[in-house]
Amino acid sequence: MITIRLTVARLAHGTMLVASLLFAGSAHAHGNASIAANQARAIEFPDTADYQTLVVDLHTHSVFSDGHVWPKTRVEEALRDQLDALAITEHLEYQPHLRDIPHLDRNRAYDIAADAAKKTDLIVIRGSEITRDYPAGHINAVFIEDANKLLKIENPPSDSTSSAAFSRAARKWPAQEAIKAAHAQNAFMFWNHPYWTRQSPDGIARINDFHAANARDGLLHGIEIANGQTYSEEALQIALDNDLTLIGVSDVHDLIDWDYKPHEGGHRPVTLVFAKAKTAGAIKDALFAGRTVVWFRNLLIGREQHLQPLLQASLSVSTLRYLNGTAVAEVVLSNASDAAFELRYNGDYTFMFSADRITVPAHGQITVQIKPGKKLRTLDLPFVVENALTAPGKYAQLTLTVAR
Ligand SMILES: [Zn+2]
Ligand SMILES: [Zn+2]
16 A cells, blocks of 8 residues: 555655556556545645644544444545544444444554555544533544543433434533543544534534633634534634634545545645654644644634745745836746635736736646736745634735846
């Protein structure tokens, strides 16, 4: 597995090579075609000046709770999306497949996934979803050591195959006790889908005393602002107000391909983690330090200090020249990321072929002609990045500078 992925990474630098690989694949071998297809669906963002940019999904399910696939399938999807790390986070207390898949050891999903990922460079993170009604709701604990210790059933139901009876019995143990058990294992914990309409019928996330107290006491560290097909500005504001790490996840139960259509250019929501190294420990450190940006549809959402270095690594401007005998400048804007950047020019110049809106395609370039009025040696191009948010309603700004 490792050899194949390294080969693809090298080929990806040359479009011609990828194209010929695709052609060869369709003519001869099945494997090559799928390698090229996987390269196209890889979620890719450049490293920043100070950190590696790791692509992480911290919330998924398998048949070991209410998902519909075996854990190995989650690993295969993650490899196709070229994630750096994956957590399978089963509901501890919700076991709808209990009759068919009874299991006493709640670490099984992790163990199977970790085994499936053994010969790859995917990091599998052990995690669980603590599942209660409002106000606790659902809380993911990741980087735990033993999921069994986060579940306690004092009075087991007489029918051991009834998932409803199991759920009732399991939810009697207070959520706060499960959180304390996870904290004893040094878990990173985040509040899941705080705007879930089943628990917040108007879809608006609001901090409550339970989560506010845990955030204050160091027992809640992050919050989902993007989950599946949904994004929440209120959750983003809660994160900023309570110093919580911004998290984006798939929370996938079925297949990534069904939910996000990567073959049509879609992608699962992920958390971009700015880590010192590609290790589980470095990811955990970065999460506790809040060094993340969420990638949801075409939106990048992050605190200014984390979003800005990512934008600087992703967007660049080059090759300033003036059209023959004119003071019309031509520059090339390049994008090294998966995001299609929607820029609004915020300076004094005007353009030859557009008004103030410019889109720089994912992993692409565009040439723009600018009218500075005279031949300048240096051009500063200030932009508002309209698909990058640092707070609700607040867009990131970036000035690209090009010199002759
Ligand atoms: Zn949930
Ligand atoms: Zn879930």
